[in-house]
Amino acid sequence: MNPTDRTLEPSVKEAPAHAAPTTAPSARWREERVTKDAPTPVxxxxxxxxxxxxxxxxxxVSLPFGHNEITALIGPSGCGKSTILRSLNRMNDLVDGARVDGKVQYWGQDIYGPGVDPIEVRRRIGxxxxxxxxxxxxxxxxxxYGPRVTGMDVDSMDDLVEQTLRRAALWDEVKDKLKQSAYGLSGGQQQRLCIARTIAVExxxxxxxxxxxxxxxxxxxxIEELMVELRDRYTIVIVTHNMQQAARIxxxxxxxxxxxxxxxxxxxxxxVEFDLTSKIFENPSDxxxxxxxxxxxx
Incomplete structure (x- = not known):
């Protein structure tokens, strides 16, 4: 996304110039790259x-989601993790009777504010x-699909599809069957395709x-390796019941x-609490x- 264009009005984003890393950083690298200070929130x-x-x-709930960080939401069933996640891009709008009070701010702009286009919100926050x-x-x-329906200005759709599938670590597995049904892919490949579909609109x-x-x-x-690879390009928020997964990524x-x-x-x-993953798992405050x-x- 163009860092000077953070309003939630319909627009076409330019692809960032930097590329995603090709290998997953180590857990030690993860801890070194994240400071103890509060994150710069997207x-x-x-x-x-x-x-x-x-x-x-x-x-x-008051909770920042840091720029180019992975934030995990953990807790027992029925504690509101997925509800909060869906509030971050107005998916709760699609549920009858749902109401969100307070503010959810995207680069400081309330996504529930007057005049904000929920479709644009969901393009920026996939x-x-x-x-x-x-x-x-x-x-x-x-x-x-996404670039077509949103009217993205694309020089070559073939190039965009290839670039996106490479970013989702799927290109080498599907490059010879792009015209075949997505239903023919394995479950893991289908999930990486869904990630590719999400990131295709930048x-x-x-x-x-x-x-x-x-x-x-x-x-x-x-998928975990892919999330770590994508972190340098995107901010990621994940709900998981797998505590080992949260600790890893x-x-x-x-x-x-x-x-x-x-x-x-x-x-x-x-x-209950929010902190560095190492702190939560090794020395929680609560x-x-x-x-x-x-x-x-x-």
């Missing part, structure tokens, strides 16, 4: 509550879902909702839990985080 939740009708699904969901089209047309941020939960360990490792981690109303039994998600990580609850 996205930031400020006092965010999310409601579905009269039910408060998650409350009072989403990869839990289960691979390629379109019933060819591999080529899956990647080209977003700033990629949201991932448990992207490896339906994959085998080998495919999961490849995330720069910072946010731990959520749920408060239970004793009368109604309703569970409301709350953010006993609830330690209990979850060590398996004493959740």
């Amino acid at each position: 996205l930031e939740c400020v006092d965010v509550d999310v409601r579905y009708g009269g039910f408060v699904a998650v409350r009072d 989403m990869v879902f839990q289960k691979p969901n390629p379109f019933p089209k060819s591999i080529y047309d899956n990647v080209a 977003p700033d941020v990629i949201l991932m909702d448990e992207p490896c939960s339906a994959l085998d360990p080998i495919a999961t490792l490849r 995330a720069d910072r981690t946010a731990f959520f839990t749920a408060d239970v109303d004793e009368t109604s039994g309703d569970r409301t998600g709350v953010l 006993s609830r985080t330690e209990d979850y990580i060590t398996g004493r609850f959740g």
